[in-house]
Amino acid sequence: MAAIEMKHIVKKYGDGFPAVNDVSLDVADGEFMILVGPSGCGKSTLLRMVVGLEDITSGDMVIGGVRVNDKAPRERNLSMVFQNYALYPHLTVFENIAFPLRLAKMDDGEVRRRVNEAADVLELHEHLERKPANLSGGQRQRVAMGRAIVRQAEAFLFDEPLSNLDAKLRGQMRTEISRLQRRLGITTVYVTHDQTEAMTLGDRVCVLRKGKIQQVASPRELYEQPVNLFVAGFIGSPPMNFLPATVDGARLTTPFGTIDLDERRAAAVAGRDLLLVGIRPEYFEDASLVDEAKRPLGTIFRARVDVTEWLGDQQYAYIPYEAPDAIRTQLRDLSKELDAEELRTQAIVSIDSTSRIREGREADFWLDTRKVHVFDPHSGDNLTRDADAGAELTRMATEDRLEQVGEARERSAGAQTGGAQAGGARSGSSRVGAP
Amino acid sequence: MRFLFRPPAAEAAGLLSLPWDQPLEEWDEDLLLEVPQRGISRHVVRFTVSDGKVYALKEISEPLARHEYALLGEFEAEGLPSVTALGICFDRPDDQQAILVTRYLEYSMSYRYLFSGPRAGEPDRLLDTLVQLLVRLHLAGVYWGDCTLSNTLFLPDAGTYTAYLVDAETAERYPTLSVGKRAYDIELARERLGAELMDLQAGELLPAELDPVEIANSLPGRYEALWDEVTREEVFRVDEQAVRVAERLQRLNDLGFDVGEIELVTSPEGARLRVETRVAEPGQHRHELFRLTGLEVQEKQALRLLNDLRSYRAYLEQRTGGLVLEEEAARRWLTDVYQPVVRAVPEDLAGRLEPAEVFHEVLEHRWFLSERAGFDVGTWAAARSYVQNVLPRTPAVLTTPSVIAAHRAAPAETPA
16 A cells, blocks of 8 residues: 655646646545546546556656656556456356456465455455355445455555446445445545545545646535635535625625624635625525524525425525626636536525425525635635634544554454455356356 | 437337337347347347347446447447447436447357357467457557457458457547557456456366466467557668568558558668558458449458459350450359359358358368369369258357347248
């Protein structure tokens, strides 16, 4: 296992267009790093430069302390997981996992040791001697993971592995991958365009836009302290609402009434003209259901509800608002860039599922003003980001990770001295038949 | 539901009445055709017949179906050996996946048969065929991403084979391929080839003398040798350039490639030769035979048939004592030689080999019989002996699906 260091990586194609533009990123040993962004952001190209599929125009790719720019994919000792899902019907589950090692002519004892170890992690032990036809869908995927594990690669790489699975299997696989990475404590780089995958899997998430890194941080830091409009709009589902606002001292005026900023945030936006306020859906509530003690922490406003969506455990209300043309254009461009469909001049507001707010009627809403961010509509910069608070969130996530990786290594050290179960003789079945 | 078909696809009309709204797994058996000797697929794949033609139907996600449909269309246009896509069906009810429809490659053989059937024991030839396909794709800027025997079909071609790409789901197209992409593609191919052969071995379907590990590990070397042969620049003395250029072109032809353009730069130090190898399969003989007879066959088969046609023309000229036009000779060869031989195949053996391959084998058989007899036995005697003694050894499992379908339509003539 090894750290992956990317130093000023640039990828230019024949036409001179930089698909990846000066990316520097360190993936720590044992860390689960997500590369995320809309299509065309350069995430897959970057991963392919790690693997060795794409030439690097300039910069250094360092894996485990060794510069690998000129090394062939094979020599980098990385595992692209789920590259090969195929299950071979006449081979036992054991041999379905072992075959990459057989091809490398590894001695039988070592093959056995590695496959048994992988089977322990994957809970496939009792199936090792069976044919894959008897496996469930999830178990089949675990066999594919087993192939990656037995190589003892420096790192695992995933290139949108779940994008073609149905929703149910996708959810299952997300859990499996997360569990596996934690148990093995192996350095992992995972490419996705899906922010839910990014948020649920990653220790840290690297958000890319047009070949450039926007922000690298823990999911919570990205969510709570995004650096700019792009990150704020990309992370979170339903997405953050952006309202036009004018500023007077510490007071913002928005289509949903006024918002009073604290001293720090007021100072950050002082002297500005037109601004965008970013409010996550869950910072709203049906005013009639807000606790008296909480009420003074926000403001109340009255608005007409266009549509409500009741989902059982949660409920959303859609509230249209007016915005100046300049802001509309800005938001339309952002939606387009984020591959989002809607034009965001209606706010999506999360309200308690017991709320009786009705479509087409006016209602009072409460808005928690403590966590709103204010953005510069031109540069997109988050003017009110609290870098220290953000760093603290990521530091806490790193601490958790180190603890878990430590536990994983202790476990595997224990397993090796404890002696693995015997099993996994090569099999030759006479059964002939289709899968 | 929506259907996307590439014209000319009049043949698709008959397919439209199929129950596209239902999962493939639940389709009525009467609508489907059982096709033996298939490879390993992670998708639901079914076969159906319409107007005597056989189609493969594969359920995959819409983006993948669109991607594969577009790529296969490009490959066909460029003459790359691949199956051809007819169309896709998407927006099916209940969020079902799309269905990709490809034309079945008639008379093709799967690796399962070739490595384990009566023709096993020529892994070198099969491997070289696979490597030739991979080199052709790489020259065309195609990264396969899943080069396996399961994703390849082999068409007999006058005793050799041509490999066809059957599955382009993971394939990607670039203006040119980076060295890293080629290397990785080969690495994936090596591993999968090994696993597929080990699978055959575990199923006791592989001849004992074949070692999956050795065969698979020989793939990268074979690939590199061929890639070097078709792409390298050569430098030689100016006075030997005529010979060297001719040699190089001959070697490339022997390896199954055509040269599009050659660039020769001479200087006092010597001549530098660069060849631009065509990605399309060579087709000179195929086109010539088609022009003369209307027969559509593989390239080496075409050469074989043309040679026979030419000797028949010589025979006619000798007999009439005058010039016989090529076109006239071709007409007579078709009706007097080729068709009678092909028709000599009895109903119960029909469809096991492509007619042109039968003809090639009859010619081989004629040579064999003549050697033994010490005189030329002639094509007719050879054909009779062939259908009695040789063709029955080609197993019924190889019967091409369209012939199976025809028999099913007329059950009185079901093959044994």
